[in-house]
Amino acid sequence: MTDSPRRGVLPIPDRPHSGLITYDARDPDTSFPPITPLRPPEGAPNVLVVLIDDVGFGASSVFGGPCDTPRFEELAIGGLRYNRFHTTALCSATRAALLSGRNHHTVGMGSITEMATAAPGQNSMRPNTCAPLPEILRLNGYSTAQLGKCHEVPVWETSPVGPFDRWPTGSGFEYFYGFLGGETNQYYPALYEGTTPVEPDRTPEEGYHLTEDLADRAIGWIRQQKALTPSKPFFVYLAPGATHAPHHVPEGWADSYRGRFDAGWDRLREETFARQKVLGVVPRDCELPRRHSAIPAWEDIAGEMKPVLARQMELYAGFLSHTDHHIGRVIDAIADLDVLDDTLIYAIIGDNGASAEGSVQGTFNEMVTITGFGHLETPAFLRERLGEMGGPKSYNHYAVGWAHAMNTPYQWTKQVASHLGGTRTGTIVHWPNGFGARGEIRAQFHHVIDVAPTVLAAAGLPEPSFVHGVQQRPMEGVSMAYTFDSANAPGRHETQYFEMLGNRGIYHKGWTAVTRHRIPWGTTGAALPAFNDDVWELYDTNTDWTQAHDLSTEMPDKLHELQRLWLVEAARYNVLPLDDRFVERLNPETAGRPQLVHGNRQLLFGGMGRLNEHSVVNLKNKSHAITAEVVVPGPVANGVIVAQGGITGGWSLYVKDGTPKYCYNFYGLARYYVAGDQPLTPGKHQVRMEFAYDGGGLAKGGDVALYLDGERIGHGRVERTVPFLFSADETCDVGTQAGSPVTTDYRVREFRGRVSWVQIDLGAGADTDHYVKHEERLRLALAIQ
Incomplete structure (x- = not known):
């Protein structure tokens, strides 16, 4: 291949013109080679x-x-x-x-x-010494697209502000349509087109399903690519959420x-x-x-x-x-x-x-x-x-x-x-x-x-x-x-x-030495053995295709040989240190990975949305308050002020028929409601929910109070709460709720008016007047700059 040496360095270096430079383009000696679009070698599929x-x-x-x-x-x-x-x-x-x-x-x-x-083999950060296949193909003249699941972006980089270097469009794909989580709701997916959040064009009742949508998008992209650049081959990576749960x-x-x-x-x-x-x-x-x-x-x-x-x-x-x-x-x-x-x-x-x-x-x-x-x-x-x-x-x-x-x-x-x-x-x-x-x-x-x-x-x-x-x-x-x-x-x-x-x-030349350290359904509270206490098995898959006959006691020397080989390979490929922690690794502080939000307060603004649980302060298992400034234009307000989660679990502060309400969804097993007894009148107001956590461990209940402009308008009880995770990819949204609904009690999702800001405060006793003053919110805004 004559151009192989050039393709060994990507992007392919530009070659400056080395011929005669004339003064006038009409000069008969003026000559430049035609511009040739970048293409892979002839016959590339x-x-x-x-x-x-x-x-x-x-x-x-x-x-x-x-x-x-x-x-x-x-x-x-x-x-x-x-x-x-x-x-x-x-x-x-x-x-x-x-x-x-x-x-x-x-x-x-x-x-x-x-x-x-923080370990190199576990940090979720692809090194720049390991360029991905789509980037190599793109730099060689391929058209590239990914549709479906992308579960490779570090969680602290998945917010709407990126950075986007490790998103599909930063990793060699010219087009991306899909989701970033490990799974998604097939009827209410958290979709992105490129790096922009988008919503499905239909409801589940209208026949929407993600797999069909992904196929439609793939077909549309391939047709467009061949219609406009038929001489370019394509690389399409189609990774549906199917058949991962939810089924x-x-x-x-x-x-x-x-x-x-x-x-x-x-x-x-x-x-x-x-x-x-x-x-x-x-x-x-x-x-x-x-x-x-x-x-x-x-x-x-x-x-x-x-x-x-x-x-x-x-x-x-x-x-x-x-x-x-x-x-x-x-x-x-x-x-x-x-x-x-x-x-x-x-x-x-x-x-x-x-x-x-x-x-x-x-x-x-x-x-x-x-x-x-x-x-x-x-x-x-x-x-x-x-x-x-x-x-x-x-x-x-x-x-x-x-x-x-x-x-x-x-x-x-x-x-x-x-x-x-x-x-x-x-x-x-x-x-x-x-x-x-x-x-x-x-x-x-x-x-x-x-x-x-x-x-x-x-x-x-x-x-x-x-x-x-x-x-x-x-x-x-x-x-x-x-x-x-x-x-x-x-x-x-x-x-x-x-x-x-x-x-x-x-695996080595047909032989396998293996040890099962844990079972998948024992993720919480399971007592695990020390790694050195794990029992290894030995199989000759040249003759025992299904690993049905353990030969470890019959051939201990062969087992030890393969165990040593595993250790050599583990050291070579960043496998060490072994890490079987589960709950500890879900906590960014103990795991040693960056955390997008810090402290006990967060200020959000109207229009912000598609904020996953890594982008919002964690209010689980603790007292907290949610305060929102809203502007009501008409006599009857409706819609979501702020919500987090969905059908799998979450909470929502919303307005129904003019009256503020709060719903806490405990895994769909129970929904707890607290309603105010005063309606929102036209104009600017503060709506506030205070949650007083019972304490005494995880997943306990608490008392809820609703306030309108500092005056209590409702109270109630949440008997138990979600301790760790509302969902895999449901989000927090201001002024609406994307994805599946926390509650079916909504009259509408989009707030009919304006949500100016939402402040989340963690801990008991904050704002004893139950009202966030302008100077308090300003101090918070300045503090997070």
């Missing part, structure tokens, strides 16, 4: 990378699972299925590794952004699975395993490992719960089929443009194994379980809400047993990086003009860090040595291109470490 969320190896029908995915099956018939492709076992880490071609700890993403620490799906998709899971997860696992053998995605002589005792047997489930659990799986299956359908629409659009044959497609069906974060019984509201209140969702509670599961009033997740079945034939689940159930996901590669093989299976060991080198190889592009003046760390993955037309080629990815939240393992 379009690239579509599809990354589905929280799908186990044994979920989709294309890999033998019970969830119908006909579009993925079509893609596999025309391409290749990889049955030994691996991820990191958790979402942020897998995505950072995918886009960089480096191990997740190398790029600072040892777990998820919300748990970042939101239009009703008809789930109903098509009625009754199909009534026999339970143990039977489903056996049936899936049989199909996988017939398909050839697992060897016919491999064994199905026993279900671990921590996962209940279906026969031990109480009869009253079985219909609830079966419906959970129906919803999940419908969700995956719905996702498959809309991914298929994007592929159809590429085919309609007659460029499908020139498009390299990666369909990675799972950024990790299926999720066991929904608890042993599943949940109607995932936040209840995550924060340790799962016992409040009794069987009677879940049965009463069976018809609402999967809809806009729910935030549901299925039970651990289904997650285990979705990872058939492997042990364990998402987060468990030690075992294949957490890391192995089915992957399809489709590129008609790139290789001749069709409908075949590839069994070479590969990892998500191999995608970026493969795309560069397919495009004929070198891995750059310098990007933006910074010398680059070499990519740590290997190109998979050698496997495209060679089923029997020896694998080139011979060694790979795994680590996630203390769960760890090592």
